[in-house]
Amino acid sequence: MKTIAIIGAGAAGMMACATICESDLHGNIFLIDKNSDIGQKVLLTGGGRCNLTTGLTDIKEILKRYPRGAKFLKYAMYEFSPEKARKWFLDHKLRTKVEDDMRVFPASDKSMDVISVFMKIFDKHKVKMLMSNEVLSVKKVRDGFELDLQDRKLLTVNKMILAAGGGSYEIAQSFGHTITKLVPSLSALKLADPMDLAGVTVKKAGLRLRYGTDKYEYEGPFVFTHSGISGPAIFALSALAAYADFDDKNPAKLFIDFAPDLSREDVLQDIKNEISSSPKKDFANTLAKFVPKSATSKFKGKNAAVGKNEINKSVEFIKNCEFAVIGRAGGNEFVTAGGISLDEVDPKTMESKICHGLYFGGEVLDIDGVTGGFNLQAAWATGRIAGVSAVN
Numbered sequence: 001m002k003t004i005a006i007i008g009a010g011a012a013g014m015m016a017c018a019t020i021c022e023s024d025l026h027g028n029i030f031l032i033d034k035n036s037d038i039g040q041k042v043l044l045t046g047g048g049r050c051n052l053t054t055g056l057t058d059i060k061e062i063l064k065r066y067p068r069g070a071k072f073l074k075y076a077m078y079e080f081s082p083e084k085a086r087k088w089f090l091d092h093k094l095r096t097k098v099e100d101d102m103r104v105f106p107a108s109d110k111s112m113d114v115i116s117v118f119m120k121i122f123d124k125h126k127v128k129m130l131m132s133n134e135v136l137s138v139k140k141v142r143d144g145f146e147l148d149l150q151d152r153k154l155l156t157v158n159k160m161i162l163a164a165g166g167g168s169y170e171i172a173q174s175f176g177h178t179i180t181k182l183v184p185s186l187s188a189l190k191l192a193d194p195m196d197l198a199g200v201t202v203k204k205a206g207l208r209l210r211y212g213t214d215k216y217e218y219e220g221p222f223v224f225t226h227s228g229i230s231g232p233a234i235f236a237l238s239a240l241a242a243y244a245d246f247d248d249k250n251p252a253k254l255f256i257d258f259a260p261d262l263s264r265e266d267v268l269q270d271i272k273n274e275i276s277s278s279p280k281k282d283f284a285n286t287l288a289k290f291v292p293k294s295a296t297s298k299f300k301g302k303n304a305a306v307g308k309n310e311i312n313k314s315v316e317f318i319k320n321c322e323f324a325v326i327g328r329a330g331g332n333e334f335v336t337a338g339g340i341s342l343d344e345v346d347p348k349t350m351e352s353k354i355c356h357g358l359y360f361g362g363e364v365l366d367i368d369g370v371t372g373g374f375n376l377q378a379a380w381a382t383g384r385i386a387g388v389s390a391v392n
């Protein structure tokens with residue numbers, strides 16, 4: 001009889017455990033978490049609605065949403081794609097819906113319904129749930145692993161899946177694994193001068209961040225806040241630049257293109273046309289076609305009175321508005337960039353290349369995605385592969 005322990009009952013651990021339950025394993029499955037209940041973080045995701053995956057179907061496009069780990073994820077993503085994940089949840093009676101921005105949520109908008117899927121599976125298959133129990137350390141023994149638990153018991157198992165999220169890296173380290181540099185990803189950005197634009201939203205902009213010789217680009221929606229700038233495109237940009245250590249002494253430069261679909265020449269011509277057709281219109285209102293109205297107030301006077309210099313300045317403002325970025329602020333989704341080095345893990349099995357019988361899944365690996373369901377999708381996919389492999 002085979003015994004398997006899964007450390008961490010988050011998204012990856014739950015999916016690994018469910019996969020093992022639904023295999024033909026004859027043995028015991030232990031699901032261990034230091035929290036009192038399974039899926040505590042999943043419950044918080046998507047503002048309590050759980051953006052569980054993406055509605056995108058082109059795997060190549062999907063993989064572009066992972067600043068780190070895309071190549072490693074390729075196999076898992078084809079094996080358990082967002083479409084397959086949604087089908088799996090549907091087979092377990094969880095209907096999902098795709099919103100306009102391609103984020104996928106439970107049709108009920110309740111993250112608890114995602115967790116209920118797993119609870120039913122674990123009940124049915126009599127998983128041994130060791131909750132409120134931290135795994136303090138693990139050592140390799142002859143036929144497997146010996147886990148030292150917080151409740152002072154020792155648990156011996158044949159195989160082990162480490163799905164401990166952005167923590168408990170020391171367990172992987174104790175088996176010789178390397179942990180890459182850990183930094184927060186998906187953050188908002190603090191600006192030296194947020195220009196009193198708090199609350200102003202922009203539906204689509206081109207964003208370029210420059211720090212030293214490094215350049216990062218992303219396009220999408222964002223919002224100005226009291227301290228800076230936030231929203232999906234900013235989270236993605238901050239993820240791309242997760243390792244750039246800018247601060248108030250060494251700021252990064254952010255250039256915003258408020259009209260990414262128009263060339264500089266088109267914007268200039270458009271403004272000139274508007275000036276000649278509506279000379280009495282406020283110049284600020286003319287520019288409001290391209291930038292949020294509240295951002296144009298520094299441009300004074302009527303169209304007729306505006307000179308060439310001012311027009312050129314306005315085009316620069318629309319196409320290349322520069323801000324100094326002096327730090328990061330909390331986002332609405334927090335993910336750790338960095339983790340177990342992917343060179344040391346087999347992408348087709350999630351098994352450690354260093355220690356036979358040890359598997360990984362989820363955020364504990366050096367994989368992170370942008371917002372939009374990509375992080376949970378990576379957790380489901382890697383957890384699934386780890387579960388399948390641990391049974392074989």
Ligand SMILES: Cc1cc2nc3c(=O)[nH]c(=O)nc-3n(C[C@H](O)[C@H](O)[C@H](O)COP(=O)(O)OP(=O)(O)OC[C@H]3O[C@@H](n4cnc5c(N)ncnc54)[C@H](O)[C@@H]3O)c2cc1C
Nearest residue numbers: 008010011012033034045046051135165362363373375376
């Ligand atoms: C507020 C918030 C909102 C988010 N929203 C979204 C979203 O809408 N869509 C999306 O795709 N992603 C979202 N994310 C990211 C997503 O939640 C994570 O990427 C995902 O949960 C990672 O899953 P995981 O299983 O790898 O880790 P986790 O979910 O973190 O689970 C790891 C588990 O391991 C346990 N554990 C750790 N060490 C031990 C130990 N030694 N012993 C026992 N147990 C241990 C922890 O208690 C935890 O329960 C959000 C994150 C946050 C913080």
